[in-house]
Amino acid sequence: MASDSAKRLTIYDLARFAETSPSTVSAVLNGSWKRRRISQKLADKILTLAQSEGYSANMQARALRRERSGIIGMILPLYDNRYFSSIAQHFEAQARKRGLFAIVACTNRDPAQEREAARMMLAYRVECLVSTGATDPDTISLMCEEAGVASLNLDLPGSKAPSIISDNRDGARRLTLAILDRLDANGAAHSDGVLFIGGRGEDHNTRERIEGFIKARTERGLATRDADILPCDYAADKAQVALEAYMRHRTRLPAAMFVNSTIALEGIVRWLQQSGHQLDEVTVGCFDWDPLAAALYPHLMMARQSVEVMIEQLFAMIDDPAQAPGTLVEVAPELIGI
Amino acid sequence: MASDSAKRLTIYDLARFAETSPSTVSAVLNGSWKRRRISQKLADKILTLAQSEGYSANMQARALRRERSGIIGMILPLYDNRYFSSIAQHFEAQARKRGLFAIVACTNRDPAQEREAARMMLAYRVECLVSTGATDPDTISLMCEEAGVASLNLDLPGSKAPSIISDNRDGARRLTLAILDRLDANGAAHSDGVLFIGGRGEDHNTRERIEGFIKARTERGLATRDADILPCDYAADKAQVALEAYMRHRTRLPAAMFVNSTIALEGIVRWLQQSGHQLDEVTVGCFDWDPLAAALYPHLMMARQSVEVMIEQLFAMIDDPAQAPGTLVEVAPELIGI
DNA sequence: ACACTTTGCACAACCGATTGTGCATGTTTC
DNA sequence: GAAACATGCACAATCGGTTGTGCAAAGTGT
Structure with a gap:
């Protein structure tokens, strides 16, 4: 009552x-x-x-007096893919295990929204702020520093706070090698090349993956043309348009593609379908993971980033601060469907 | 400095x-x-x-004095599917639009975790608590009532707070009709039946969908056997096992399946693959939506729940309280791939 | 019986904002 | 020129916990 x-x-x-x-x-x-x-x-x-x-x-009263909110914050580009939603879920679980309350905000890969979300979280006196896949992590770190709050980067590195990211270069290298192996096994001609598509040319991860891609090809004695590298952003439509444009200058599909995210894969698949192609006409490796896609298309090779391990490492750093700001931890992704 | x-x-x-x-x-x-x-x-x-x-x-000080935290909470079964993560994302966006801070907690369809999360949120003095897909929404509503906090149900209805859910029955009915139409168009024999698989027999949504499924078949003059209805819970493995068991008594695949969630679809597809079947051997309608699956397999029919509309309705109710506790708003899902 | 320690608890000052109220000035009105 | 009102701001109580400190009463030793 x-x-x-x-x-x-x-x-x-x-x-x-x-x-x-x-x-x-x-x-x-x-x-x-x-x-x-x-x-x-x-x-x-x-x-x-x-x-x-x-x-x-009353947690507000407690927080006010103790000058500790018991809240830990994370900013995230978006929820709706397996990678980021899994990050959010593991983050929350680990926070809870430590008696912390996790709050997560989506910022749509927009620096202004990132800053605004960080401002709000700092106003709620978070004890630590994690920038995940932030386009501008260093500004967030600065804001945190001014507020005397610890900050960490996840997924994309920054220079003003410790960062935990995937080993993008070697992961991409291994995925590319798997693609080339698959082509060899199928007796396909390498001359048709392998297309790298998706991601942002400006972002660290995409650059690293491109380098890993090139490195793997070099190891196999293959040169890589600039034209075969299309970092067309993270969006299905953009990937579709980019592939469309790419194919205008070509008569045949590339033998294989290195697709840099499931969201790009969505655009690729749509273009193939609309152009009357089958997905099995091209060997695809995707640097990202989605279990339903894996089930629907078992031939798809995927690099699954080890979210569990990354979050563990993240909290190891949170539990024991005093890391140099530039510290970089790289976690190897797992190859699936090889 | x-x-x-x-x-x-x-x-x-x-x-x-x-x-x-x-x-x-x-x-x-x-x-x-x-x-x-x-x-x-x-x-x-x-x-x-x-x-x-x-x-x-300092938001803690402000909240303490004003006796208003500016926080709105949501409990969610999990993040990692498109439906729930989309809910979280829209919830956050709408909350922000109202100057509220959204906090979301995953409770893994576990009543104990649901209560614990609700307790935490109430301790942080949320102004309103939304139970999404809660296994035990009424207990949450009671806790909120004792604390003088408004509560609402989303996705699954409760009796002690207003609920916004999908129109599961009619959505299932329409999806089933689409499946039957597709079978007719393909000239397939109905005698092989249509299998309903996935979901929880105890949960309201699954029950409603089963009724919609049966209704559609009745409209077409088809009887439905209990054996063709397998609510095997929300999990890929369980769906796979259930299908395996189901097929032990049969010589042929069912002509079609009504799959009650993408997570169940994952198990179905895996079983088909492992049994040497193709996905196109069976007509599939899935009461759930995933854009990558849609791209990979355009023949797949899907019922996409209208998350945007549901969240709008949710906030309409939050903005204007004074709804009877039993109020039920049903939002029609959208059929995709028909 | 006296000094000394331990036990068990209450007091009051915070933490940082919000808000009802009061009180000097300055301005208008007749 | 006095009353009436408006302007512009400061005071102090308050929200609900936390925590340093103080002080009786009970227990211990000699």
């Missing part, structure tokens, strides 16, 4: 009920009562009372 | 800098200064100062 007007229970109410003082109630409820030499008997009484009355501490 | 020891700026600091009082600074910064007859000149001075010094209000 909670009436709207009935204010929530406070330690002052409990103190009255238990005929003791608010400070004693507080000590009992936050666990510091042993240290404060509160008797077992009184503690039990208060705990029982709190339980039966359904008391729940 | 923020030193670690330097505490964050407060209105007291600003008051000293501007040679005025904290209450005046507060009024200026929270917009109530006109009403309080603070002069334009002083207001400008304070605003400029706050800007240049990078002041940001």
Whole structure:
């Protein structure tokens, strides 16, 4: 029977009920009562009372006084792909395990939204802020530094905070080698080339993956033409348009493609379908992972970033700060469908 | 140059800098200064100062005093499918539009985790709590009621708070009709039946979808056997196992399947593949949506739940409370690939 | 019986904002 | 020129916890 007007229970109410003082109630409820030499008997009484009355501490008041919010924040480009949503989910689980409350904000790969979200999180006094796939991680780190809050980068590196990212270069290299192996096994001619498509030319990960791609080809004695590298951004439509344009100058499909994200893959597949092609006409390796796509198309090779490990490393750094700002941890992705 | 020891700026600091009082600074910064007859000149001075010094209000203090946290909470089964992650993303966007801060917690379809997350959110004094796909929404509503906090249900209905859900029954009916039309068009024999697979027999949505499924078949003069309805839970493995078991008693694949979620689809597809079947051997309608699957397999029929509309309806109810607890809003899903 | 220590708790000052109220000036009215 | 009103701001209480400190009463030693 909670009436709207009935204010929530406070330690002052409990103190009255238990005929003791608010400070004693507080000590009992936050666990510091042993240290404060509160008797077992009184503690039990208060705990029982709190339980039966359904008391729940006001976190704002606690945070205000303790100058610790118990909140940890993350900014994320978006939720709706397997990689980022998995990051959010593991982040939350690990935060909870540490008694922290996780808050996550989507910022759509937009620097202005990233800053705005960071500002809000700092206003809520997060104890630590993780920038995931941020287009401008260093500005976020600066904002955090001014507020005296720890910051970390995930997925994309920054120079002003420690970063945990995938080993993009070697992952791309291994994926490319797998593609080339597959072509060899199929007896396909390498002369048709392999197209690298998707991602942002300006972003660190895409650049690294391109280098890994080229490196693998070099190892196999293959040269790589600039025209075969199309970082057309992270968007299905853009990939579709880019492939369309690419194919205008060609008579045949490339033998294989290195597709730099599932969202780009979506555009590729749509273009193939609309152009009357089958997906199996081209060998595809995707630097990203989606289980349904894997089930639907088992020949698809994919690099699955090790989200669990990355989040573990992230919290290892959070638990033990004092990392140099430039620290870079690279986690090897796992190849699937090889 | 923020030193670690330097505490964050407060209105007291600003008051000293501007040679005025904290209450005046507060009024200026929270917009109530006109009403309080603070002069334009002083207001400008304070605003400029706050800007240049990078002041940001302590939300805990504000929340404590105002007895309004500015936070709105949502519990969610999980992030990693397109439906729920899209819900989270739209929820956040709409919340931000209203100046609210959204916090989302994953509870893995586990009633205990649901309660625990709700408890935390109430401790942070959320102004409203949305239970999405909750296995036990009514308990959450009760907890909220005791705390004097509004609660709403999304995706799955409850009896103690207004609910916004998909029109599962009619959506399933329309999807089933589309499946039957497709079978007719292909000249397939109906006698092989259509298998309904996936979801939880106990959950409202699955039950409704089963009814819609049966209704559509009845409309076409088809009887439905209990054995052709397999609500094997939301999990790829369970769907795979269920299909395996189902097929042990049959010599041929069913002509079509009504797959009750993309996660079940994953298991179905894996079983087909492992059993040497092609996905095109069976007509599939999936009550769920995934754009990559749609691209990879355009023949797949899917019911896409209208997340945007549902979230709009949700916030319409939040903006204007005073709905009867039992209110049920049903939003029609959209059929894709028909 | 006296000094000394331990036990058990209450007091009160915060944390940083918000807001009802009061009180000097300055301006208008008749 | 006095009363009446408006302007512009400061004071202080408050939200609900946390925590340093103080002080009785009970226990211990001699």
